[in-house]
Amino acid sequence: MRELIMVRYGEIYLKGLNRPYFMRALVSRVKEAVKPFGGNVWLHDARVFISDMKDRQGCLERVCKVFGVHSACPAVEMEKDDFEAICREASRMMADVNGTFKVEARRSDKRYFLDSPEINRRLGEYVLTENEDHLSVDVHHPEHILSVEIRDKAYLYCRVYPAVGGMPVGTGGKAALLLSGGIDSPVAGYMIAKRGVQLTAVHYHSFPYTSEQAKQKVLDLAKILSEYCCGLKVYVVPFTEIQMQIHEKCPEEYTTLIMRRYMMRIAERIARKEGALALVTGESVGQVASQTMEALQTTDEVAHMPVFRPLIGFDKIDIIEYAKKIGTYETSSLPYEDCCTVFTPRHPATKPKMAKILEGESKLDQEQLIETAVENAEIVEV
Ligand code: ATP
Ligand code: MG
Secondary structure (H helix, E strand, O other): OEEEEEEEEOHHHHOOOOHHHHHHHHHHHHHHHHHHHOOEEEEEOOEEEEEOOOOHHHHHHHHOOOOOEEEEEEEEEEOOOOHHHHHHHHHHHOOOOOEEEEEEEEEOOOOOOOOHHHHHHHHHHHHHHHOOOOEEEOOOOOOEEEEEEEOOOEEEEOOOEEOOOOOOOOOOOEEEEEOOOOOHHHHHHHHHHHOOOEEEEEEEEOOOOOOHHHHHHHHHHHHHHHHHHOOOEEEEEEOHHHHHHHHHHOOHHHHHHHHHHHHHHHHHHHHHHOOOOOEEOOOOOOOOHHHOHHHHHHHHOOOOOOEEOOOOOOOHHHHHHHHHHHOOHHHHOOOOOOHHHOOOOOOOOOOOOHHHHHHHHOOOOHHHHHHHHHHOOEEEEO
């Protein structure tokens, strides 16, 4: 008999011929995630198992954050021939559980000497007799389900922990996330990573107008995201020179939009370097002047790869809820300034004219500005 963690996958289940590819990726991601806990990870019979880990509860919580995992449960693996022993172990497992329960047997070994209804009946009766003072049976709406799976071995468990779902990171290609210190972009990154996309983050920093603390806040956010994203490389791009030149040479009401167009161009340059095929932002229609339909069109236009905006139809209140759930809200709410809040125009254009933007941009040495910014980016692996 041994204690282990049994991991179930979610959407991979829908895959056809390429399911093994997704399964291998899932096993790799689980292995990386639980490395600090030691132990063995292996794939068997459409489940991922983890054994011999230290701190089973900590390991369980960690594995529930791996994209591609649907749920995980602490389980006991036993030889299946000794049904008496299975009953005793099940009874021990239910000793600290109160309320109503039922047994749910699944028998993939069809030659097993008891069929599922018979296992349910015998095991239920045994557990009830041993724990009568705190358990009763309710087969329709039980508070607890005692599961027993008869495979090549028998597996027993009574607590299932829901996990994050999604697809294993790395199976959905790569994208570059424009990561600010705000609430939205970490959530946007999380959503895309959850679909199996490996992210590289790009952050624009306007030192000394934005502080060291503002940069550290973004790296802290990246650190939180990295738990889900299997590590995260962050390009911290110096943006002061570009912002100063835009401020000096371009019409005031267009400075924000031109700045955002530069953000897109630079992010795309970095994306190509990293083999990424899309950009991700935390924009949502109508949130601020640079996110009206017209403004979004002007920033979209400079990118030659798809720009994913997973929050496009989300209300701020819903984004905040999401941020709390994934653990980024508190850090995002720290007060440090973002480069977007430096040199903000008094009246940003909400219905921008393309000709005005182009005229403003013609006064800038675009290629040189972009190249210098990318060259001088600081790369931080979190
Ligand atoms: P958040 O910053 O959380 O996204 P916000 O409402 O402050 O929310 P904006 O400042 O308008 O959003 O920025 C829109 C998007 O532009 C951000 O979601 C992010 O993807 C990108 N962005 C803004 N500032 C930066 C920055 N300093 N570095 C990288 N990307 C940025
Ligand atoms: Mg922001």
